[in-house]
Amino acid sequence: MRNVWSLYSDKVMEHFKNPRNVGEIENPDGVGHVGNPVCGDIMELYIKVNNGTIADAKFKTFGCGAAIATSSMVTEMVKGKSIGEALEISNRAVAEALDGLPSIKMHCSVLAEEALKSAIDDYLTKNRRGKNNVSL
Amino acid sequence: MKRIYLDYAATTPTHPEVVKAMLPYFTGSFGNPSSLYSCGQEAKGAIQEVRVRVAELIGARDEEIVFTSGGTEADNFALKGVAYANEKKGDHIITSSIEHHAVIETCKFLERRRFSVTYLPVDEYGLVDPDDVRRAITNKTILISVMHANNEMGTIEPIAEIGRIAKGAGIYFHTDAVQTAGHIPVDVNELEVDLLSISAHKLYGPKGVGALYIRKGTKLIPFMHGGEQERRRRASTENVPGIVGFGRAVELAQQEMSEEAERLTYLRDQLIKGLLERIDHIRLNGHPQKRLPNNVNVSVDYVEGESMVLNLDLEGICASTGSACSSSSLEASHVLLAIGLSHEQAHGSLRFTLGKWTSEEDIGRVLEVLPQIVAKLRAMSPLLKSHR
Numbered sequence: 001m002r003n004v005w006s007l008y009s010d011k012v013m014e015h016f017k018n019p020r021n022v023g024e025i026e027n028p029d030g031v032g033h034v035g036n037p038v039c040g041d042i043m044e045l046y047i048k049v050n051n052g053t054i055a056d057a058k059f060k061t062f063g064c065g066a067a068i069a070t071s072s073m074v075t076e077m078v079k080g081k082s083i084g085e086a087l088e089i090s091n092r093a094v095a096e097a098l099d100g101l102p103s104i105k106m107h108c109s110v111l112a113e114e115a116l117k118s119a120i121d122d123y124l125t126k127n128r129r130g131k132n133n134v135s136l
Numbered sequence: 137m138k139r140i141y142l143d144y145a146a147t148t149p150t151h152p153e154v155v156k157a158m159l160p161y162f163t164g165s166f167g168n169p170s171s172l173y174s175c176g177q178e179a180k181g182a183i184q185e186v187r188v189r190v191a192e193l194i195g196a197r198d199e200e201i202v203f204t205s206g207g208t209e210a211d212n213f214a215l216k217g218v219a220y221a222n223e224k225k226g227d228h229i230i231t232s233s234i235e236h237h238a239v240i241e242t243c244k245f246l247e248r249r250r251f252s253v254t255y256l257p258v259d260e261y262g263l264v265d266p267d268d269v270r271r272a273i274t275n276k277t278i279l280i281s282v283m284h285a286n287n288e289m290g291t292i293e294p295i296a297e298i299g300r301i302a303k304g305a306g307i308y309f310h311t312d313a314v315q316t317a318g319h320i321p322v323d324v325n326e327l328e329v330d331l332l333s334i335s336a337h338k339l340y341g342p343k344g345v346g347a348l349y350i351r352k353g354t355k356l357i358p359f360m361h362g363g364e365q366e367r368r369r370r371a372s373t374e375n376v377p378g379i380v381g382f383g384r385a386v387e388l389a390q391q392e393m394s395e396e397a398e399r400l401t402y403l404r405d406q407l408i409k410g411l412l413e414r415i416d417h418i419r420l421n422g423h424p425q426k427r428l429p430n431n432v433n434v435s436v437d438y439v440e441g442e443s444m445v446l447n448l449d450l451e452g453i454c455a456s457t458g459s460a461c462s463s464s465s466l467e468a469s470h471v472l473l474a475i476g477l478s479h480e481q482a483h484g485s486l487r488f489t490l491g492k493w494t495s496e497e498d499i500g501r502v503l504e505v506l507p508q509i510v511a512k513l514r515a516m517s518p519l520l521k522s523h524r
Contacts, residue, residue: 063440
């Protein structure tokens with residue numbers, strides 16, 4: 001449900017107030033670092049992968065309410081998914097899971113998608129160098 | 137939860153006395169001031185009384201006051217009005233890099249139409265150097281516009297000094313006094329300005345009304361063409377209830393200004409001191425002394441402004457930020473970047489502007505709540521780690 005008198009949906013505010021999966025993972029299998037200080041949003045996303053499945057995800061974000069909520073939501077969505085499934089998570093899916101974002105804040109969901117893709121890229125690169133054997 | 141409003145620079149609540157003064161002009165004395173019968177003439181008389189009062193507030197003559205729809209219109213009117221009326225004389229305008237968008241965007245508009253504009257830099261406190269103004273003047277300069285006090289960080293500019301330079305060079309000088317009129321003394325002769333913008337809703341008046349002071353003899357083209365209102369300089373049936381409310385607000389400001397400025401300065405300094413004591417890696421933006429009595433602007437390292445504002449809102453506290461995560465440009469405040477802040481610091485800015493209904497308890501509440509909010513946001517900040 002969207003409160004018409006507030007900038008954000010109740011769900012965004014709920015994730016903003018109580019963000020899930022805040023922090024870093026020690027010895028992560030993949031790290032994504034996206035955004036820049038000029039636009040005011042910086043996201044770091046950490047993943048732990050077990051047998052091709054994302055077992056854990058955590059984030060650290062400098063940014064607005066939408067940036068924090070999308071970070072929180074994308075880490076929730078990705079847990080338990082295979083790498084292939086995780087790569088299919090789009091920014092729209094993240095925004096929809098939060099009951100929508102104001103149009104001027106859609107770039108935050110793009111950043112969340114990019115952070116996730118960048119973490120998976122990092123994981124795949126490391127593994128290619130290592131085991132040469134990654135199942136998608 | 138009690139709401140603590142600390143965004144008086146954005147807008148002020150309309151004073152109940154102001155609302156009371158306006159009401160008769162909606163239904164009783166509703167006539168058109170241009171009409172000859174008595175209920176039109178009542179409205180006309182009421183407008184004239186306010187004109188005299190606004191003139192008195194700034195040391196002007198009543199015929200030098202033109203009512204507008206607010207500060208933005210007054211700024212547009214001053215800049216475009218002078219530029220187009222004096223284009224044969226020259227095409228150069230001087231302004232500062234920290235003006236309100238109403239001035240900056242108007243300058244950019246004029247730049248696209250064969251005028252050239254110099255945007256003067258400011259120092260780390262946001263002060264314009266009058267010598268920079270002197271050096272920027274060319275034989276093509278027709279107008280200088282520098283704001284009286286900055287709306288974001290509260291720095292009060294050396295307007296009288298710039299005014300003397302402008303007068304000596306025979307160049308029109310405009311100042312945006314939207315943040316100062318009714319709050320600190322403003323006198324058009326002491327400041328040596330030819331044009332000055334005021335907005336009613338920043339001084340407990342209604343929204344949608346303001347004024348432009350135009351010194352007698354200033355050449356400028358009308359803002360709107362149509363009827364003969366405002367000596368043909370600004371056609372349109374007058375916003376009578378709004379103007380009446382503006383007048384009552386000015387009257388109250390005149391009575392309370394010096395006492396209120398002193399009270400707010402005390403609360404402002406309490407808040408600044410408390411924030412600097414309780415939060416590390418924080419800096420005050422703007423000049424520590426040459427600043428508006430009600431303005432507190434800080435940058436909190438490693439955290440972003442909107443997330444602080446939202447958290448404060450959850451505690452019932454209304455404040456604002458120079459982070460523009462919600463603007464389409466995503467650029468941080470041009471004002472904070474102009475004083476040399478990094479993008480992170482500009483995005484981590486927070487502005488509290490105090491007013492008539494701000495109490496010492498309100499300040500205490502902010503000092504209690506904000507350190508916790510900052511700690512929570514810093515715990516999730518990727519910036520903190522790299523600075524450790």
